[in-house]
Amino acid sequence: MKRNLFYMGAVLLLSVSCSSTNSSTKEETNNDRENEVNVSIKDISGQWYLENIVFNDSVNVRPSEEVPGSRQYLTFNLDSTYYIMTNCNAMSGAFTLHGDSITFSDGAMTELACDNMATEDALRKIIPHISVIDVENDSVMRLNSSVPSEYIVLLKAKEIK
Secondary structure, three states: OHHHHHHHHHHHHHHHHHHHHHHHHHHHHHHHHHHOOOOOHHHHOEEEEEEEEEOOOOOEEOHHHHOOOOOOEEEEOOOOEEEEEOOOOEEEEEEEEEOOEEEEOOOEEOOOOOOOOHHHHHHHHHHHHEEEEEEEOOOEEEEEEOOOOOEEEEEEOOOOO
16 A cells, blocks of 8 residues: 555656646747747848858858959849859759758759859858858848858848839
8 A cells, every 4th residue: 555655656746747847848948939030031032142151260262352253142032942153153942941040952053164163162061051040230141050160141232223
C-alpha cells in the first residue's frame, strides 16, 4: 500500500512538473513571436545594388570597384524569386522569408568566362549561408550569413519615373 502511494505521488509530481514546463515553454514561444522582426516581401521587393560582400575584416568584394561603371544588382520579386546580375553572369532562384530569416534555394546560373569574376565567386560562396535579413530605412539591406562576420550590403535602386 505504501509502495502504491509512493508511485502515485511520484506520478503526480512528474505530471505537475511537466505541465508547468509546458506552460512556461508556451509563454516563452509566444514572447519570442512577439519580439520577432517581420520583414515582408513588399519591404524587400525591387532592385538592390550590390554594395559590399564581406567575409571578414580584411576580405571583401566591392562590385563597383571590381568593375567600375557596371551596375551589379539583386532583384527580389513578389513571387518569392530572386535575380542577380553581375558584370558577366546572372543567377536566379527562389527564396523563403519568415520573420527576419531568409533562405535562398539552389538556382540557375549562366557560366560565361569573364576577365573579372570576383563578385560571382564571392556570391557563390556566401549565398548558401545567408540566413538573416535586416532592412534599414527602406534603402539599405544587410544579408547576414550564418558564418560570423560574413554579410552582403545592398543599396535600394532609385526608381525611375
